[in-house]
Amino acid sequence: MKESDIHRKIIKALNALPETFVFKVHGGPYQMAGISDIVGVHRGRPVALEVKRPGGKATAIQLAFLAKWIAAGGVGGVVTSVEEAIELLS
Numbered sequence: 001m002k003e004s005d006i007h008r009k010i011i012k013a014l015n016a017l018p019e020t021f022v023f024k025v026h027g028g029p030y031q032m033a034g035i036s037d038i039v040g041v042h043r044g045r046p047v048a049l050e051v052k053r054p055g056g057k058a059t060a061i062q063l064a065f066l067a068k069w070i071a072a073g074g075v076g077g078v079v080t081s082v083e084e085a086i087e088l089l090s
Contacts, residue, residue: 034061
């Protein structure tokens with residue numbers, strides 16, 4: 001399964017949850033380095049998800065972004081499936 005397929009499944013599943021809105025962030029030259037693949041809000045809390053294929057690893061800059069996000073009060077993490085994303089939000 002491609003990483004983009006995992007993104008789509010996670011976004012669809014999370015947006016079906018109450019009080020949740022998430023979307024895919026598309027990287028580019030004007031985008032902050034390391035920003036997570038999916039960002040949004042779940043029940044009033046900011047969410048950032050770095051999506052990887054099973055066995056994949058986040059880069060140091062991606063982990064640094066998530067550490068800052070979490071330190072600021074957001075929910076964040078590296079996920080490889082819909083189930084992991086939903087568990088992270090619980």
